[in-house]
Amino acid sequence: MPAVTASAPGKVILFGEHAVVYGQPAIAAPVTGVKVKVIVQADPLQPSGNIRIESPAINFHATRTELPEQHPLNTLFQLLEQALQISRLPAMKISINSTLPAGAGMGSSAAVSIAMIRAISQFVGLPLENEQVNKIAYEVEKAFHGTPSGIDNTVITYQMPIYYVRNQRPELIHLKDSITLVIANAGEAPSTAAMVAGVRQRWQQQPQYYEQIFHRIGRIVQSARKILEEGDWLALAPLMEENHQLLQSMGVSSPALDTLVKASLQSGAYGAKLTGGGGGGNIIALVPPEQAGQIAQRLLNEGAFHTWLTTLRPLKEDDQS
Numbered sequence: 483m484p485a486v487t488a489s490a491p492g493k494v495i496l497f498g499e500h501a502v503v504y505g506q507p508a509i510a511a512p513v514t515g516v517k518v519k520v521i522v523q524a525d526p527l528q529p530s531g532n533i534r535i536e537s538p539a540i541n542f543h544a545t546r547t548e549l550p551e552q553h554p555l556n557t558l559f560q561l562l563e564q565a566l567q568i569s570r571l572p573a574m575k576i577s578i579n580s581t582l583p584a585g586a587g588m589g590s591s592a593a594v595s596i597a598m599i600r601a602i603s604q605f606v607g608l609p610l611e612n613e614q615v616n617k618i619a620y621e622v623e624k625a626f627h628g629t630p631s632g633i634d635n636t637v638i639t640y641q642m643p644i645y646y647v648r649n650q651r652p653e654l655i656h657l658k659d660s661i662t663l664v665i666a667n668a669g670e671a672p673s674t675a676a677m678v679a680g681v682r683q684r685w686q687q688q689p690q691y692y693e694q695i696f697h698r699i700g701r702i703v704q705s706a707r708k709i710l711e712e713g714d715w716l717a718l719a720p721l722m723e724e725n726h727q728l729l730q731s732m733g734v735s736s737p738a739l740d741t742l743v744k745a746s747l748q749s750g751a752y753g754a755k756l757t758g759g760g761g762g763g764n765i766i767a768l769v770p771p772e773q774a775g776q777i778a779q780r781l782l783n784e785g786a787f788h789t790w791l792t793t794l795r796p797l798k799e800d801d802q803s
């Protein structure tokens with residue numbers, strides 16, 4: 483069997499993180515400049531049915547039989563066997579390479595799962611449809627993160643901006659115009675599961691207060707979707723600001739995130755907000771394309787650990803690969 487390669491991009495949540503866990507809509511978009519690449523090849527040296535997994539960047543080297551029963555990759559292999567209707571995947575070597583930072587809220591676990599599901603299913607000659615890929619990746623995300631909303635695996639599977647409501651079929655968003663974002667990392671964040679659990683605890687203590695915030699975020703998401711589909715994306719700026727303030731009042735921002743949001747606005751960004759689980763991790767800033775480099779540099783000067791530039795484009799001129 484010839485070697486097979488599959489890749490999957492990163493993602494950012496544009497609007498609606500956290501509230502999405504409570505049934506509100508959210509919008510996420512792929513980040514194609516960062517990628518997980520998975521190569522699957524035959525491994526004749528392995529005993530029948532064993533799988534060797536190598537991820538040199540994180541110094542992860544294991545075989546399927548060595549993984550603990552509850553390991554998310556075991557979930558992935560078992561669900562793939564069910565979906566492909568084969569009793570045991572053949573022996574193979576899986577190499578994972580990534581330019582996608584882990585634990586930075588860019589969807590690295592979902593991207594690894596999706597690239598693996600695609601590469602393995604193609605390797606055995608039974609490629610899966612997006613819907614099946616997404617379903618398996620969601621179960622693996624649960625094994626990784628507890629109670630994720632499913633937004634990461636969905637946007638990374640479809641590689642398009644999506645309007646997402648938990649447990650509903652995702653709706654693809656067709657952008658009217660390109661938008662340019664600077665993504666900046668404010669440093670290590672607690673796990674998304676911990677941030678989600680913190681919000682849950684506070685919501686249980688003050689349900690009305692939190693539900694009103696979730697509801698307001700839902701309304702922002704609906705307005706943002708309309709703007710993305712109709713153009714006039716400068717109108718996204720106040721929505722970003724409002725969404726960031728609501729995330730602050732939910733207790734998921736941090737001084738470092740707030741500093742980067744403020745610095746983005748002072749250096750010429752139209753709007754900025756934290757993205758993802760918060761507590762650290764990333765912000766996104768909506769920027770004039772010609773000033774993107776300069777704004778990114780300013781954010782590095784203000785303490786950002788890393789920045790990425792990404793342009794979301796309408797499908798017709800889409801050059802994603």
Ligand code: PMV
Pocket residue numbers: 495498499500501502503586587588589629630631632633634674678757758759760
């Ligand atoms: O930290 P990230 O980018 O994986 O995003 C988490 C988004 C949340 O809404 C906080 C949780 C979820 O599962 O949707």
